[in-house]
Amino acid sequence: MTNLLETISNPEDLRSYEASKLPQIAQELRQFILGSVSSTGGHLSSNLGTVELALALHYVFDTPHDRIVWDVGHQSYAHKVLTGRREAMSGLRQYGGISGFPKRSESEYDAFGTAHSSTSISAALGMAVAARTKNEKRNVIAVIGDGAMSAGMAFEAMNNACDNKKVPLIVILNDNEMSISPAVGALNRYLVKLISGSMYAATKRGIDKVLSVAPPIREFAKRLEGHAKGMVGPATIFEEFGFDYFGPIDGHNLESLISTLENVKVLAQTEGPQFLHVITKKGKGYALAEDDPIVYHGPGKFDPAKGIQPSTPGKKTYTQVFGEWLCDMAAADERLIAITPAMREGSGLVEFEQRFPDRYYDVGIAEQHAVTFAAGIACEGLKPVVAIYSTFLQRGYDQLIHDVTLQNLSMVFAIDRAGIVGADGATHAGVFDVAFLRCLPNLVLMTPANEQECRNMLTTAFMHNGPAAVRYPRGAGIGLETTGQPLQALPLGKGHVVRTRQEGLAQPKKKIAFICFGPLLYSALSVGEEINATVVDMRFVKPLDEELLVQIAATHDALVFVEDSSVKGGAGSACLEVLAEKNIQIESLQIGLPDEYVEHGEVSFLLNYYGLSAEKIKQRVLSRFD
Numbered sequence: 106m107t108n109l110l111e112t113i114s115n116p117e118d119l120r121s122y123e124a125s126k127l128p129q130i131a132q133e134l135r136q137f138i139l140g141s142v143s144s145t146g147g148h149l150s151s152n153l154g155t156v157e158l159a160l161a162l163h164y165v166f167d168t169p170h171d172r173i174v175w176d177v178g179h180q181s182y183a184h185k186v187l188t189g190r191r192e193a194m195s196g197l198r199q200y201g202g203i204s205g206f207p208k209r210s211e212s213e214y215d216a217f218g219t220a221h222s223s224t225s226i227s228a229a230l231g232m233a234v235a236a237r238t239k240n241e242k243r244n245v246i247a248v249i250g251d252g253a254m255s256a257g258m259a260f261e262a263m264n265n266a267c268d269n270k271k272v273p274l275i276v277i278l279n280d281n282e283m284s285i286s287p288a289v290g291a292l293n294r295y296l297v298k299l300i301s302g303s304m305y306a307a308t309k310r311g312i313d314k315v316l317s318v319a320p321p322i323r324e325f326a327k328r329l330e331g332h333a334k335g336m337v338g339p340a341t342i343f344e345e346f347g348f349d350y351f352g353p354i355d356g357h358n359l360e361s362l363i364s365t366l367e368n369v370k371v372l373a374q375t376e377g378p379q380f381l382h383v384i385t386k387k388g389k390g391y392a393l394a395e396d397d398p399i400v401y402h403g404p405g406k407f408d409p410a411k412g413i414q415p416s417t418p419g420k421k422t423y424t425q426v427f428g429e430w431l432c433d434m435a436a437a438d439e440r441l442i443a444i445t446p447a448m449r450e451g452s453g454l455v456e457f458e459q460r461f462p463d464r465y466y467d468v469g470i471a472e473q474h475a476v477t478f479a480a481g482i483a484c485e486g487l488k489p490v491v492a493i494y495s496t497f498l499q500r501g502y503d504q505l506i507h508d509v510t511l512q513n514l515s516m517v518f519a520i521d522r523a524g525i526v527g528a529d530g531a532t533h534a535g536v537f538d539v540a541f542l543r544c545l546p547n548l549v550l551m552t553p554a555n556e557q558e559c560r561n562m563l564t565t566a567f568m569h570n571g572p573a574a575v576r577y578p579r580g581a582g583i584g585l586e587t588t589g590q591p592l593q594a595l596p597l598g599k600g601h602v603v604r605t606r607q608e609g610l611a612q613p614k615k616k617i618a619f620i621c622f623g624p625l626l627y628s629a630l631s632v633g634e635e636i637n638a639t640v641v642d643m644r645f646v647k648p649l650d651e652e653l654l655v656q657i658a659a660t661h662d663a664l665v666f667v668e669d670s671s672v673k674g675g676a677g678s679a680c681l682e683v684l685a686e687k688n689i690q691i692e693s694l695q696i697g698l699p700d701e702y703v704e705h706g707e708v709s710f711l712l713n714y715y716g717l718s719a720e721k722i723k724q725r726v727l728s729r730f731d
């Protein structure tokens with residue numbers, strides 16, 4: 106049988122097929138995604154779940170003239186394949202290859218860049234308003250998951266959407282009852298009720314087969330009228346927001362999807378904002394992913410025939426170090442409360458939830474709420490630990506200022522994924538936190554160079570009377586064993602000298618000192634050994650060990666600041682501010698991430714690319730000072 110997927114270079118090709126061919130294309134597409142993602146790594150479960158939806162959308166709508174905004178965008182692989190990037194999928198998330206998320210610069214079909222959740226309805230509404238203002242006939246579709254729908258931004262957008270009456274906005278809720286871990290919260294419970302209620306009503310009334318075939322347009326119109334007159338039972342929350350609501354329908358039934366979308370398309374142009382609720386299965390079509398969509402949410406490479414195999418334990422990741430510390434600290438101090446905005450697995454909280462369920466809060470994709478919720482807990486004398494990725498803390502910045510640091514509340518921010526994160530790229534790189542945190546009064550900010558320091562810093566943060574943050578990277582440390590180590594705090598604002606340059610050696614001509622923040626200390630140390638430089642582990646970005654800095658400046662000819670965060674506004678800049686204030690002049694070089702967005706790719710490759718590998722650090726230092 107001819108492989109139809111291979112004949113499709115763009116959605117026009119897809120639209121040239123009879124609808125009866127779509128199930129075959131869906132099957133080929135699903136197989137392709139499984140084969141492709143298992144050979145590159147990437148987001149699998151969500152993509153297997155949206156194959157039919159992507160096909161139906163590109164079949165019914167006139168893309169790229171009509172706009173599709175994929176929320177988070179981790180489910181956009183089928184869309185990528187159908188829009189000319191089938192071959193490029195082999196380079197997915199690798200340096201120079203295509204992104205794992207929609208990206209405007211990558212394709213005209215990527216209407217909006219996404220990766221951080223819950224932006225789709227706002228962006229789509231903006232596009233729909235623009236279309237109406239410019240008198241362009243265009244449909245704009247936001248595809249948003251049930252997890253992403255839990256965030257404040259999605260509600261802010263819905264709150265605003267129907268005030269802009271008659272804009273051609275279509276919101277599709279892709280409901281698979283999962284976030285990365287099981288979806289949480291009242292909205293999730295409401296959706297579950299909505300699904301079971303609708304199915305019940307449909308069966309009882311024997312009218313539209315809600316989960317199989319969609320009603321024709323006159324049935325849609327009848328239902329709209331019925332809702333308006335309050336005849337079809339209570340309105341859904343989405344109708345209360347002002348949308349026309351349809352569904353739930355089976356998001357794997359192409360016939361139903363296509364006829365429903367055709368109807369919704371007409372209604373959006375005449376009636377304004379439409380809301381379609383589709384039910385999908387995360388991991389659909391690959392039994393292992395259906396059974397465990399969490400493990401297959403974002404796997405590395407694996408053999409699809411065998412599935413993901415247990416790996417031989419290697420060095421512990423910082424996430425594991427944090428997860429262990431959290432359990433140890435919770436056992437030692439019952440004031441500890443752990444909070445995650447929907448990142449239980451990624452942040453290392455699985456064991457904590459099992460052991461301390463009463464002190465565990467998954468608040469959904471709600472970083473702003475997570476921070477202020479923790480602030481409230483801190484006001485009452487308990488000790489919240491907010492486990493959050495650096496990039497997602499960006500969402501909670503005002504809360505961090507206004508609710509936490511301004512009130513000098515005692516709480517801990519365990520900031521994971523600081524620095525370069527690798528395959529997720531620019532949207533997820535944790536490179537701005539040092540710059541945006543170090544300017545906040547009252548906040549203590551620590552950068553561990555290794556696992557033991559990480560554990561000690563978390564303890565320091567926990568014991569500190571005020572807000573404190575520890576930022577640590579994705580992946581493993583140097584291999585220090587922290588299990589069972591005492592919970593020991595460090596002296597506040599004190600760095601330490603790891604290596605002292607030896608006097609009397611000929612090379613290099615200048616006395617150089619590396620002033621390091623975080624895990625790049627070990628790259629600097631290996632260069633320091635080679636070129637006979639002093640190496641300092643500063644530990645604290647705030648408060649800075651000014652005394653040590655001044656002393657090192659007084660005894661060296663040049664300072665090299667090393668950090669895995671943005672040079673602009675970074676820790677090196679903090680040191681230079683102190684030196685300038687004290688009128689100390691010394692040659693210096695700042696090594697960190699440049700004033701540009703970090704690409705996706707392997708971490709080791711990117712470190713080298715951005716001049717942060719030991720080899721590149723050496724080259725840069727010698728070419729500057731030797």
Ligand SMILES: Cc1ncc(C[n+]2csc(CCOP(=O)(O)OP(=O)(O)O)c2C)c(N)n1
Binds near residue numbers: 150180250253387
């Ligand atoms: C602001 C923000 N917080 C957290 C995440 C991490 N994250 C990515 S996907 C995801 C779950 C999304 O669930 P849903 O929208 O239902 O999509 P599904 O994974 O079920 O396909 C989370 C929490 C993110 N991308 N953005």
Ligand SMILES: CC(=O)[C@@H](O)[C@H](O)COP(=O)(O)O
Binds near residue numbers: 220522529579
């Ligand atoms: C799409 C998204 O935001 C997450 O799935 C993210 O890709 C997870 O990253 P980690 O693999 O670092 O947990």
Ligand SMILES: [Mg+2]
Binds near residue numbers: 251252253279282284
């Ligand atoms: Mg979901």
